[in-house]
Amino acid sequence: MGAPVGVGWAGATGGRPTGGGPLSGVRVLLVGTFVAGPFxxxxxxxxxxxxxxxxxxxxxxxxERGFYYSDGMRSIVVDLKKPEGREVFRSLAEGADVIVDNLRPGVGAGLGVDYPTIAAYNPDVVTVSLTGFGQSGPLAMEPGFDPVLQAWSGQCVAQGGDDIPVLYTVPVNDVSAAALIAFGACTGLFHRMKTGEGQAISTSLVAASMYMQSAELVRGEFPPLLRRGGRDFTGPSELDRYYRTKDGWVRVQASVGTTVGDVRDALGVRASDDLEAAFATVDSTTAVDRLTAAQVPAAIARQHRDVxxxxDHPGRFTHRRPEGPYTYYRPQQYMSFSRSSYEQDMYPPGAGEHTTSILEELDLGADERERLVDSCAVIVGEPMKPRILNPYR
Structure with a gap:
């Protein structure tokens, strides 16, 4: 049975010392691939x-392409189609607090990783299942991928306006669904803390898309207020748009009450000057400095590397030098806690990199571990060598 929150099993996770963070002692199993489930x-x-x-x-x-989404985890390769593999999973799940999966409806039951099967021997468990289109309905069995959901939900057309539909290069549905997974898991743990009961929680990429577009999808007896623009839409008005400067772009988001004349005055140009021409005469830093001094909100449109x-955010990024020629930066803590602060030192695992150590923690002897490896019920792997690739470009 899963241990109470704060008392659960804890091991040496992903090269990061244990014993810190608000979820320290909580054991999570992930049966998921790609972005939303792992993230x-x-x-x-x-x-x-x-x-x-x-x-x-x-x-x-x-x-490899999405190595960051597995940061800080340990990896064990288990063939859940083999009885021996399912026994290994059960041994792990008996002490799990949370189990996350992003399998299609019905697949988990066939592998023994569904809530009814697990709850029979671990009634305290909280499971969180993510699907593309929900657990039921005509599309439930369809595969769900972020670009597909962007098109299906209307996001691409809304982003493209009257022109060609535009794909968001950030996997917005996956990332938002991941946040729903984490939120659902924490809510399930809170419910268990109050009642002692585990439960099954489900969400979907569709739910994430609807959540993000909640304002746009509201319908009523009023004319639509959608702002439309083409593929290179820079903004709906002179005071709410991007402007090209001598060395890049600047975003202006003027407050209510600000006039075009106020922006001209801030830039130091004539009252008759066109704003596009005025911005083109200065560099981005100068434009933002002058606008900020005049209390007109503005920012340079930066590249990812610049961020x-x-x-600008000391301590927010750490530099990693994994095995091989690649180096990369990764974001640090997304939030801080006054009573449960902790240091992070998280690395992505190779497939099966921790198979042996995890089996040892299950008190399986050398002969039993060798038998599992020989039968291919489990696979021992090596550390991962990340590839620095942008998924959508």
Whole structure:
């Protein structure tokens, strides 16, 4: 049975010392691939939970391209189609607090990782299941991927306006669904703390999309207020848009009551000057400095690298040098806690990198571990060498 919150099993997770964070002592099993499932479990690990990623013999196909989403986890490769593999999973699940999966409806039951099966021997468990289109309905069995949901939900057309539909290069549905996974897991743990009862929780990429578009999807007896623009839409008005400068772009978001004349005065141009021409005569830093001094909200439109290396947020990023030629920066803590602060030192695992150590923690002897490896019920792997690739570009 799962241990009470704060008392659960804890191990040496992903090279990060245990014993810190608000979810320290919470054990999470992840049976998921690609982005939303792993990232949801990652967020729990980011708050101190011990996360074990249970991978199929082929491994997570997104593990190298999306290595960051598995940061801080340990990986064990288990063939859940084999009886011996399912026994290994059961041994892990008997002490789990939370189990996250992003399997299609019905698949988990066939593998023995569904809530009714697990709750029969661990009634305290909280399971969080993510699907593309929900647990029931005509689309329930369809595969759900972020770009598909962007198109299906109307996001791409809304982003493109009257022109060609535009894909968000950030996987917005996946990332939002991951937040719902973490939120649901914490809510389930809170419910268990109050009542002693575990439960099954489910969410979907559709739910995440509806949540993000809650304002846009409201319908009523009033004309639509959608702002439309083309593929290169820079903004709906002179005081709410992007402007090209001598060395880049600046975003202006003027407050109510601000006039075009106020912006001209801030830039030091003539009252008759066109704003586009005025911005084109100054560099981005000068434009933002002058607008800020005049209390007109503005910011430079920066590249991702500028955000990371600028030093605007001390301590928010750490530099990693994994094995191989690559180096990368990763965000640090997303939030801070006054009573449960902790240091993070998280790395992405290779598929099956921790298989041996996890089996040892299950008190399986050398002969039994060897038997499982020989039968291919489990696979021992090596550390991962991340590939620095943008998923959508």
């Amino acid at each position: 949801g479990a990652f967020l729990l690990g980011h708050m101190g939970a011990d996360v074990i990623k249970i991978e199929s013999p082929g491994g997570d196909p997104w593990r 990371v290396v600028s030093g």
